[in-house]
Amino acid sequence: MSVLLSSNAPATRDYIIYWATAQQFAHNANPYDEVAITRIERSEGLPAGYHMGFMRNPPWALPLVYPLGFLSPRAGWMLWAMLLLASLAASVYMLWILYGRPRNRRYLLGLTFGPALLSLIYGQTSLFALLGLVLFLRLLRTHPFLAGISLWLCALKPHLFLPFGVVLVAWVLVSKSYKLVAGAAVAMAASCAITYVIDPLAWAQYLRMAHSSGMERDFVPCLSFLLRNWLSPHSIWLQYLPAALGCIWALAYFWPRRQAWDWMNHGSPLMLVSLMAAPYSWVYDQGLVIPALLNGAFRARFQSLLIALATLSALVEVTLFFSIRFPATLYLWTYWTAPAWLVWYLVACTPSSRWAKTWSALRRMKCFLTGHKQAGCSCEPCIPEGKQGTNKVEEKLLGE
Secondary structure (H helix, E strand, O other), rough: OOOHHHOOOHOOHHHHHHHHHHHHOOOOOOOHHHHHHHHHEEEEEEOOOOOOOOOOOOOHHHHHHHHHOOHHHHHHHHHHHHHHHHHHHHHHHHHHHHHHOOOOOOOOOOOHHHHHHHHHHOOOHHHHHHHHHHHHHHHHOOOOHHHHHHHHHHHOOHHHHHHHHHHHHHHHHHHHHHHHHHHHHHHHHHHHHHHHOOOOOOOHHHHHHHHHOOOOOOOOOOOHHHHHHHHHHOOOOHHHHHHHHHHHHHHHHHHHHHHHHHOOHHHHHHHHHHHHHOOOOOOHHHHHHHHHHHHHHHHHOOOHHHHHHHHHHHHHHHHHHHHHHOOOHHOOOOHHHHHHHHHHHHHOOOOOOHHHHHHHHHHHHHHHOOOOOOOOOOOOOOOOOOOOOHHHHHHHHHHH
């Protein structure tokens, strides 16, 4: 909390981008004018060594920041931070309900998740997108129209939902869930209409910014950027290749399961892959995997897996403190995080019986290769045919 309330917080957080954009938008100026926005940021105390840039969200996101245009930087920061904190808390609470109100404290892994806390500290909109995702999961079965409206929050950062969005469209066509589409259309139409009323030129200004922003030259700490930078730095299309492959995989994953598709379970690996394959993303965007990780945490049978997840999350938080002295640390050292969450989820959701079979197969291979006779071993070389059983490790795995 002290980090949120520090005296220089508004001017040194990504929040200042949204506040400066709101100043332009609320006073009939170009909300995508980088020069004007940078001047506003500097006037409010942004240090000379910082370059925050400008808001790159599509015009339908502008109504979200509009109220900030009538508040001081400090008052706006307090409101913004409280909304982000409430979004995180509400999301985790709803997930706890969706997963059956388990009588344990594993939900704390969501509240203390490193990337989510970074999003809160920086004032990033990723937590609003998380709230939209969780509301979608919460309302889909009972209120599909409202679930569609909640997708507007996800549309704040559409590049993070590409494979997820492709499957969503396919699922709508298969399940004929047109109320969901209606809700999403109403929310998008309303936000675009509000934007048009306030600034009729917003779309033209956005397109002009998109063509001249030079975003393709920006350093982005994600796997897609790393792939492009490694193979051919000037081939922009390479940065979108993982997302395209992710969409193909997503459809292949969805189609055999289309009749029994469950967004709570099947949607978890889908969201993890969507984030990992995003053409550009930052570590604070990874708060979007909280639904998937809590799904794995509530299903995990081994305490060691929970400790591993808490440790990985803490490592992200530790890099924040190192970045105070070495600013590049936070981004250069977190390339591993998106794949790590996916690997952890797959391990956590693997049935105990499969672990027992894997353990048994490894022991049999070892004993076959060494040709030894070991007391208590359950492999075929060590126990006469017809008398094989399970050893203590297998019994523990099967009993968990």
